[in-house]
Amino acid sequence: MNDIVRRYARLQVPRYTSYPTAAEFTADVAAIDQRQWLENVDTAEAVSVYLHVPYCRDLCLYCGCNTKKALRDDVIAAYRGALVHEVALVSDILPAPMRIARLHWGGGTPSILGVDGLASVMQVLRDRFVFEADHELAIELDPRYVTEDLANGLGRLGVNRASLGVQDVNPLVQAAIGRCQPMHDVETAVARLRRAGILNLNFDLIYGLPLQTTASLRKTCAIVAALSPDRIACYGYAHMPHLKANQRRIDERALPDADQRLDQAGIIADEFIGRGFQKIGIDHFARSSDALARAAASGRLHRNFQGYTDDGTRNLIGFGASSISMFKDGYVQNISDVPSYVRAISSGRLAASRGCRLDAAERQRARTIESLMCSFHADLDITAPDLSFDEEFALLQPLARDGLVRIEDRVVTATEAGRSLVRVIAAVFDPHTRVNAARFSKAV
Ligand SMILES: C[S@@+](CC[C@H](N)C(=O)[O-])C[C@H]1O[C@@H](n2cnc3c(N)ncnc32)[C@H](O)[C@@H]1O
Ligand code: SF4
Numbered sequence: 001m002n003d004i005v006r007r008y009a010r011l012q013v014p015r016y017t018s019y020p021t022a023a024e025f026t027a028d029v030a031a032i033d034q035r036q037w038l039e040n041v042d043t044a045e046a047v048s049v050y051l052h053v054p055y056c057r058d059l060c061l062y063c064g065c066n067t068k069k070a071l072r073d074d075v076i077a078a079y080r081g082a083l084v085h086e087v088a089l090v091s092d093i094l095p096a097p098m099r100i101a102r103l104h105w106g107g108g109t110p111s112i113l114g115v116d117g118l119a120s121v122m123q124v125l126r127d128r129f130v131f132e133a134d135h136e137l138a139i140e141l142d143p144r145y146v147t148e149d150l151a152n153g154l155g156r157l158g159v160n161r162a163s164l165g166v167q168d169v170n171p172l173v174q175a176a177i178g179r180c181q182p183m184h185d186v187e188t189a190v191a192r193l194r195r196a197g198i199l200n201l202n203f204d205l206i207y208g209l210p211l212q213t214t215a216s217l218r219k220t221c222a223i224v225a226a227l228s229p230d231r232i233a234c235y236g237y238a239h240m241p242h243l244k245a246n247q248r249r250i251d252e253r254a255l256p257d258a259d260q261r262l263d264q265a266g267i268i269a270d271e272f273i274g275r276g277f278q279k280i281g282i283d284h285f286a287r288s289s290d291a292l293a294r295a296a297a298s299g300r301l302h303r304n305f306q307g308y309t310d311d312g313t314r315n316l317i318g319f320g321a322s323s324i325s326m327f328k329d330g331y332v333q334n335i336s337d338v339p340s341y342v343r344a345i346s347s348g349r350l351a352a353s354r355g356c357r358l359d360a361a362e363r364q365r366a367r368t369i370e371s372l373m374c375s376f377h378a379d380l381d382i383t384a385p386d387l388s389f390d391e392e393f394a395l396l397q398p399l400a401r402d403g404l405v406r407i408e409d410r411v412v413t414a415t416e417a418g419r420s421l422v423r424v425i426a427a428v429f430d431p432h433t434r435v436n437a438a439r440f441s442k443a444v
Helices: 001-010 031-039 073-093 110-128 147-158 171-176 182-193 214-225 246-247 256-274 290-297 338-346 360-375 392-400 419-427 432-440
Strands: 048-052 099-107 130-141 161-168 200-205 230-235 278-280 284-286 302-304 307-308 315-319 322-329 330-334 351-358 377-379 405-408 411-414
Touching: 001 099, 001 256, 001 419, 031 073, 031 322, 031 330, 048 110, 073 110, 073 315, 073 338, 099 110, 110 130, 110 147, 147 182, 161 182, 182 200, 200 214, 200 256, 214 256, 230 256, 256 278, 256 284, 256 419, 278 290, 284 290, 290 307, 302 360, 315 330, 360 377, 360 419, 392 405, 392 419, 411 419
Parallel strands: 048 099, 048 315, 099 130, 130 161, 161 200, 200 230
Antiparallel strands: 230 284, 278 284, 302 307, 315 322, 322 330, 330 351, 377 411, 405 411
């Protein structure tokens, strides 16, 4: 079985934070659709909000996010101004003020706006939307920049969940990925956030990085678990040097191969499960008390552009360059180029530049793929009652023969061995991937 899994693990498939994936977005969908979808949104439902800040003090070599090095403070200030302006523009189009159930600041490094900058954007959101009483307010943080003032400021703004980029604690690995971050910085950041009342903490780790070994990862897991995070996201390193210039400085000879990546993913799962975490989906771990674990246990786990979430909200409004919004009828992404984004917003135009429409069939494919990614299982009579999936059933046969998937009537379930390859199983239901698999990262 191990050899079979290793063979499939080399395939390049999407991570399916959406279906269709952002790689399929085209310029056929743009601001005109965004306006229409905003005008028609059901304001009786709550909405989730994502705010993207595409700046960092320095770029890490491995980073695949949409961000760049911030060279001037006036550029950051102009970006903050554009976010404020965009919130006003979008809320003017909504038929009524909507309730916000979740708000997520992502990046880049959102804290680069400073507490006052974040506060000014939060103020316009509070003026234009209604925050639900138990809303989640989350932010991605770089532990190296979590000062006492920042932690306290975030606490005052009502932040109640923080996600810290830890990546790996081994100094040799850190040097190889251009992210020198003494463990002391992480410990201090955690202590400051907890003192400021921000108690829900998530750590991001990455495996498949240069110089990592199963032994070094065991140590990293033990060290980070000792800080008692509620949640851990452990991503497989996505190496895309053709798209990301910073990754060209990674020494490819030091990268673990597909077999080693598979071993690393297995070791990480052993380490965290052995310390009382539950495995959630393909790359998350959570304490049983954490909202994500509770959602997984009760079948309420979802997957959206930020990864696994207990957020069942059907509408997501993204603000900022490259951010993606999700509506019943489709996805729309803002311009990624930051100066063009700022120009569009400053001249009073919506900044959407690409996206895709979702018809009933695409929605059913999306539900099927989300179900597989969240629970390793899809009952097609529930997720896609109108689709026969003849071609898909034929494509699943070799996976079934190899013991990776079980098919009973119209219920598709990844076997224990097939769980680590659920992206490959999901890709069977994605007609786009069959022709362009080369654009994605390794299955494990
Ligand atoms: C936008 S970063 C936010 C965190 C913050 N900027 C920091 O670095 O501490 C979100 C996470 O994406 C993950 N990430 C970034 N580039 C990646 C890549 N090429 N492959 C896999 N994960 C990656 C990292 O774990 C990172 O913490
Ligand atoms: S990993 Fe975080 S800090 Fe590093 S470049 Fe990416 S977004 Fe910036």
